[in-house]
Amino acid sequence: MRTLCGSSAANQQLERSWVRLRQGKLRLQKWFVPVSEREKKKVVSDMMMLLLFRQPRTCNFLQWKDLKIVYKRYASLYFCAGLEDQDNELLALEVLHRYVELLDKYFGNVCELDIIFNFEKAYFILDEFLMGGEVLETSKFAVNVSMEQADTLQETVEEYMSKPAY
């Protein structure tokens, strides 16, 4: 896998008499190969354009340049992965699903707000699951144990509330 991104679905608003399309915001991006910043921005915006114009009831796969793109929409978020030629597409779909399951297990009924406010946790969970573009650990139990262990090294809610707010 070369990249995994999560972006919010676009919002169409009717303003006065014309429709304005707001492009989705990128909530999560992970690159497994070295790519320059400019290239990253371009790839992301191209991919988002492609995704936002997909019709409903189409398949979850796209071919774009030399990448296979696998995407799935969960509520207001699109998760998409850019795969190399030899990667298995259905399995990548399940990788996306497993990742969302892991997020769900950790946050409890995860929603987009959780990912916005706890973005660093989203990255940590991703790190427990994928490494270098390959699947590291497929056991939901094992990943959860890791995250819980890390959390026990944290402070409690009281300590949290006593922290400065700036």
Added chain:
Amino acid sequence: MPAVSKGDGMRGLAVFISDIRNCKSKEAEIKRINKELANIRSKFKGDKALDGYSKKKYVCKLLFIFLLGHDIDFGHMEAVNLLSSNKYTEKQIGYLFISVLVNSNSELIRLINNAIKNDLSSRNPTFMCLALHCIANVGSREMAEAFASEIPRILVAGDTMDSVKQSAALCLLRLYKTSPDLVLMGEWTSRVVHLLNDQHMGVVTAAISLITCLSQKNPDEFKTCVSLAVSRLSRIVSSASTDLQDYTYYFVPAPWLSCKLLRLLQCYPPPEDGAVKGRLVECLETILNKAQEPPKSKKVQHSNAKNAILFEAISLIIHYDSEPNLLVRACNQLGQFLQHRETNLRYLALESMCTLASSEFSHEAVKTHIETVINALKTERDVSVRQRAADLLYAMCDRSNSKQIVAEMLSYLETADYSIREEMVLKVAILAEKYAVDYSWYVDTILNLIRIAGDYVSEEVWYRVIQIVINRDDVQGYAAKTVFEALQAPACHENMVKVGGYILGEFGNLIAGDPRSNPLVQFNLLHSKFHLCSVPTRALLLSAYIKFINLFPETKATIQEVLRCDSQIRNSDVELQQRAVEYLKLSSIASTDVLATVLEEMPPFPERESSILAKLKKKKGPGAVSVAELEDGKRESGELNGGGERGQDAAAMAASNASTPSPSADLLGIRSSVPVSTTPASAGSLLVDVFSEAGPAAPSGAVNDDGFLRDLEQPTETSDPLLVEGSGDSE
């Protein structure tokens, strides 16, 4: 309220994020960010040493700002300082910052490597994993130099914890991919292969990726893994769904591990050892059988996982290409998927069948599905599926169905997306040429191509049709007649004018007998298009005119009149002016013999490979065009002069393995040059790639209006849970 109870919520960070979200405009957002950046800068430079918590918080804020899309040019030092903290969370944030904002500052790299080294030798598994992750995320050469020898040792050491082993394996993989020369596996090879037998499934999962990559580069050293992989696979495939506990995914045992094992086996030819081979065949048959059984769960995740294994198994069967029984079964299974309810499966089935189509054992079986595929081409709503169907038609085309397939592809071309038209045109041209028994059909097809998708017909295509017409006497008259009729259409494409101009110039005499197409009529027809054409086409037409003067002396006066007029001999384009002047002179002073010699009919072109195949390969990347096709391409050019039977097709196809990338670089080392002639010369370089290789940058024209007005007034980020119970993949 965000998940505060998960501890480690940095309150200042949460407040900052809220502020940003509440900004009403981009300017307000930038203002808030700048304020924060100034605050952080002052804190970092301040006299008071920051405590770990604050440092962590500010580094995290910087990270957030960076991920929003703004540039960050400070904070790296503080992040590196966090690495040496003893608190896990601070280390974690430090590593995250560094992984995301990789910096090539050499001072920092030294410090980072130092911190990593300390963590690696700390014997604390959590710290070790953090360090390994950082190396895998960054994977720079300096890191490879520093750690490439250390990591294999960690990987195979007996006292390493399982989680660390997993991380070490994939970390090593990443280093190997970026700096293969620094990762020397020599002494560790057998121990790494032995990891395939590890108790812990996670370790096996991670180790396999590493072994697969290493096997691709050094197949001989790692070939002992094949039998281990087969036995592991058969243990998984035959296990009940409760055996593997947490590694069972929606009632499918270890899908990721199974797929990885199957992919590893694709790096090697079929095992020679009879017992191993038998076991493997049994495995594959079990997988195929399972696909026929009723599903254990209605959830789409179950079927996706099950089918992922199935598709990977089919890839392996195709790769081996040696078990006819399995191949036919695979083909039938794919055939069933072609008509499945789920679009994903139809898409993947079409894709897999493309590779199946070039195997000699299953080629016939694939052809039986031609009606389904044609139907898919016509009726599928999803453009990516239609494109796969077109690809499959191209792959399964052979002598028996070529006319039907080309006709279907032509009618599809009329409504195809613009982004794929050029590729379709190339494919139709290749097929038409390859399977033409009757070259008048070929000429018709190409002219149809120009009529339907003229803009996307690249030069290679119409050069080719001209080459073929020139080389084959039997089709010249037909070509002249057809082109003449095509030109009479009120709006014909410029490429048609080019082809028409050239062919009439050479062979107009063959139809001059008929009063409806007498010389003057032909000339007027061509000249009526003259002013609509671009400069290169006009140049071509001028050459056609001088050829007319030679062929039809009765038109000399008319044509000279045209050449003499100001718009030609004083044309602002140098090429046109030169031609007009020279042709005019030539026609006036040369005797009929000289004129006839100069403007003699074009000799047949020498045999050369089809440049169309080269162009298609270039468009799709290596491996898209199989070796068989390239060899056929070479052979068919020998048939331009009416060569012999094409009996070697089947053998050539069987010899090639379509799934491996074709070593085509040297076959097409020399791009075929344009025919040496006075025409058709486009001003500027010949065989120029008129169309760039960029992928579809604009969305396909499939935007429909009702999509825009849906979902009005929905909030930007919803608090809807992402996972809803019972929601399958809606079709």
